[in-house]
Amino acid sequence: MTKKIMEASHAIAEAVKMAKPAVIAAYPITPQTHIVEKLSEFVADGETEAEYIRVESEFGAISACLGASATGVRSYTATCSQGLALMNEVLFIVSGMRLPVCMTVVNRALSAPINIWNDQQDSISARDVGWIQMYAETSQECYDLTLMQFKISEDHRVLTPSMVCLDGFTLSHVYEPVDIPSQKKVDEFLPDYVPYHAILDPEQPLTLGPIGFPSEYMELRKSQVDAIENSIKVIEQVYKEFNESFPVQIKDSRPEEYLHVEEYRMEGADIVLIAMGSVCGTIKVVVDKLREKGEKVGLLKLITYRPFPRETIKKALKGIKKVAVLEKAVSPGGDGPMYCEISSIFYDEKEKPGLRNFIIGLGGRDVTFDRIRKIYSMTKGDKGEKQEWVF
């Protein structure tokens, strides 16, 4: 193993290279570019055997991945924002066809107005496309989750595509120390892809992607939904296996143990902040300072977002008095997407925390220590509206 100071984008490219996909198809878009440029260099230097298709659009990228995966090989793409939106139609098709395509989403705001900076509206808006979603806080997590996503998606009990999401610029362009295990260790953890299901093969002609009439469609949808629902156990197993194979080498570069959520200083907490992605790093610092002053506050970081780990979250928040849901996405005309999901966990519970919703960091707006402190004091003092925008 080696420890390197790496840009998060390069850590992802490294993980993709070591996962040995047969086909990479990608279209450049800011701030995803550093990933695909690095992968292009690997191809140019013969460091990977992958066929790299320089497609004409993101729609072409995900479609080429569909074709490659349907032919029985490991395939990968990366995108964000407008690119993910352009892919949207095919995202449903890939998951419906149960093809384990893996993708990195470098979270960026959506137009209009056009904005290349970070929020999570892109992947949150794609939460219903039937893909697994995991969110990274650090460069190390980017590397680790990328390796894990292949193993999860390709598991024959899952056969569902996955996205690893990381914040554009605030994480994608950040240099941090990353532990890169040996190729041998990676190969042991992630063996070659052997397709479990039907593939395009002249020796065994099969029809993939047929029309499903009303008499069949609902059952097929149910089996797909069941698979992603059941994947929650498989994801836990893969996290466990990863924890055992790759113990922490660099302190604070990732959770001691990967689980669906990371509980940070939640012991004895009255108030918990919930968030996803790189902002958790900032929140941890604020939590530390507040704890020094005797405030009973902790952070619940979500790593797995689809499938939504309801039971894990419910258990983690047991006995907590107040919860602030911080999110970098909105549902215009409705409540915050993650806030709704956290709420629904507690609807049938007798004991439930008070819930607040804070919209933060849209279009790259800095989420500073002060803003987090403000969120904490508003939650503690029951000040402001149920949903507050932290400008």
Next chain:
Amino acid sequence: MAILGLPEEEYFSYGHRACAGCGAAIALRLITKAAGRNSILVEPTGCMEVISTPYPETAWKLPWVHGAFENPASIASGICAALKVKGREDVNVVAFGGDGSTYDIGFGHLSGAFERGHNFAYICYDNEAYMNTGIQRSGSTPYGAATTTSPAGKKSIGKEVWKKDLVHVLAYHGSPYVATASIGYPTDAYKKIKKAIETKGPTFVNILATCPTGWRTPTEKSVEIAKLAVETGVFPLYEIVDGRHSINMPKDASRLKPVEDYLKAQGRFRHLFKPERNDKAIKYIEERVKENLHRLTQCAEKCF
């Protein structure tokens, strides 16, 4: 029924749900015969996808995949790349779609795949409108044809612009082989499709396929009308091999049947004749057909 000189194996099974007299179904039969067993087929959303794969049934005896309306060329790109990695480049990758996918919504992706030079053949079964959704105009619909979104009316003669020349657009991508074919000439079509599949690189055949429902023609006349399109010069048959044109139909315009014969045979052009004859539109079509043939002939003579 066997077609003389063509392989007897059928890979597109009978029992599919195409309309009576469907020209596109004839085209598929020819495509699969030309492709043979060692092939992977890619098809976009469209009539032929719907009629051939009502889950859990299928009419396909070859591996076949459908993704979306826009992306057969992109899916084919991914398949070609995967086959390369698997060391199975001997497998034919054959994509085929209607003119809706090919000329319009999937055009950008088709262009991308041709520019990248993947080794696959793309066959367009050209029935000159969006037939699956109920006969709406496409970039391939001919001038003057009535469709449900370009109906003839007091202020409309049907489609008001000429059919897109996609064949040349793809030829100018540097494709080593593009051709036009018609279901009216199955042996010629078969040979061209086979040549497209056997030629290395991205290749294209545009096969005219009568749609009795959309063209409003008698179901038993599909082949006859597809022939007439060629005999009148409306749909000339030619190949462009490594950039060089060759025409395989009468080059002498005087030997062609009148364009009117073709127009009159189809309900989609009826308004050009009834209630009164639209001389201006008919003359315009005749002129453009003549001009197009002249241009093609010049290309062929200059070996361009």
